[in-house]
Amino acid sequence: MTLIKKLCMPICSAIGNFWLLLAGVLLVADLWVIFLWAPRDTALGDIQRILYLHVPAAWVSFFAFFIVFCMCTWYFIKRSDKADRIAHASAEVGILFTTIFLLSGIIWAKPVWGVWWTWDPRLTTTLIMWLIYSAYLMVRAYAGSDKRAERWSAVIGILGFFNIPIVYASTIWWRTIHPQQMVGPASDPSNALPDPMRITLYFSVLVFTVLFFVLLNIRYNILSAERKIAIIVDQSNHERV
Amino acid sequence: MTTRRKYFIFIALVVAVLSYFTYDAMKGAAVYYLTVTEAVGQSSDQDTVIRVNGKLVQASFVRGGDRIESHFDVTDDISIMTAHFSGVLPDLFFNENSQLVLEGSFDEESVFQVQNILVKCPSKYVAEEEKSSA
Amino acid sequence: MKKILLSLLCLTTLCSLAANSVTSQSTNNLIFLFSAYLVLWLGFFVYVIFLKTKQKDLQSEIEQLQVTLDKS
Known part of the structure; x- marks a missing residue:
């Protein structure tokens, strides 16, 4: 009983946060649209509905890492602590979405392609993306508030971004088992999604983006508070000496 | 072990793993x-x-x-x-x-x-x- | 209260989905569909719990600071 209480307490109080609650409600609405409103695909059947979580998670990952790239560049120009913290928060939330994106792909591949994983260009480049940003977060985790670590991770954040256009274009440049883009600038008009599916996908992308910003904001605030506390502790130690 | 050496080892490891994956993916055929x-x-x-x-x-x-x-x-x-x-x-x-x-x-x-x-x-x-x- | 409402909504959605799918054609792939969405929700919950733990740590650190400040 106490264990359940211990597990539930943080969730309860987290839901007390208005924005998080809004994101949760939107996510439930998204489930409703995906499962009850969107039509079933003729060839794949219900399993095709993974699209509405796979593609938005991919979009949010790319977006999150784009923010990391911008903030790391800004950090190098201005040496801004704020940019460094936004980059850190964005990379962390981004890796969460990339993990979801990769796992949903793996779960989708098994029933449709017949294997969990194959060393296809799209899959390989995505895994590399995941590893690059894991490396980024690990450098941060091991180095704490060391200035050198901030610079190191900013270098990873900038260089790592060059992999993302490769991930995106991998289905166009190389022979791959992965389906081609169905929406967006690189999509082939002959693959266009039927309207209800496209609307569902756009709605899902919107919901995931909102959720991303909510999580990013919470993480950023925590990082800022940690920084402030560290500064105060540092000052009081100084005064005592 | 200093923290700095830890990064170096860690980053070297990641680079090694990445290169292995790339090699494995490209092996046999381009x-x-x-x-x-x-x-x-x-x-x-x-x-x-x-x-x-x-x-x-x-x-x-x-x-x-x-x-x-x-x-x-x-x-x-x-x-x-x-x-x-x-x-x-x-x-x-x-x-x-x-x-x-x-x-x-x-x-x-x-x-x-x-x-x-x-x-x-x-x-x-x-x-x-x-x-x-x- | 909010939590109960949320879980109810979630449960209703899942149940109606299950009912909807069972009545129509092949069900063997559904386990994959469910696991994908389970991963999504679990991922979010775990992350939110992680954030909440961080926040609690901060809270206790601030309280400790307050205590040391009061002493001095």
Whole structure:
């Protein structure tokens, strides 16, 4: 009983946060649209509905890492602590979405392609993306508030971004088992999604983006508070000496 | 061990793992799969495991006596290649819009011995009509 | 209260989905569909719990600071 209480307490109080609650409600609405409103695909059947979580998670990952790239560049120009913290928060939330994106792909591949994983260009480049940003977060985790670590991770954040256009274009440049883009600038008009599916996908992308910003904001605030506390502790130690 | 040495070791490890993955992905061929025509061109090479992409020739499909063995042809509209597979076929194997990616190697009679079948499904999704009878 | 409402909504959605799918054609792939969405929700919950733990740590650190400040 106490264990359940211990597990539930943080969730309860987290839901007390208005924005998080809004994101949760939107996510439930998204489930409703995906499962009850969107039509079933003729060839794949219900399993095709993974699209509405796979593609938005991919979009949010790319977006999150784009923010990391911008903030790391800004950090190098201005040496801004704020940019460094936004980059850190964005990379962390981004890796969460990339993990979801990769796992949903793996779960989708098994029933449709017949294997969990194959060393296809799209899959390989995505895994590399995941590893690059894991490396980024690990450098941060091991180095704490060391200035050198901030610079190191900013270098990873900038260089790592060059992999993302490769991930995106991998289905166009190389022979791959992965389906081609169905929406967006690189999509082939002959693959266009039927309207209800496209609307569902756009709605899902919107919901995931909102959720991303909510999580990013919470993480950023925590990082800022940690920084402030560290500064105060540092000052009081100084005064005592 | 200093913190700085820890990063170096860590980053070196990540780079090593990444290079290994890239090498593994590119090994054997610079491309993920060959077309049927390209594969037939090197059918004398029986040692290398390759991936071949083609469409199933529906009429060519024959099941063996024990229901596990299957023989079929795949084509890229230029060449045709005979393949043999023993195992459970994936769900969308017979779907006329899907393509197959076969992993395996040629035997002495130039029959492609399939170890693994992957289905490359259509990129186009089509909404199912509302079922009024359901 | 909010939590109960949320879980109810979630449960209703899942149940109606299940009912909807069972009545129509093949159900063997549904386990994959469910696991994908389960991964999504679990991922979010775990992350939110992680954030909440961080926040609690901060809270206790601030309280400790307050105590040391009061003493001095």
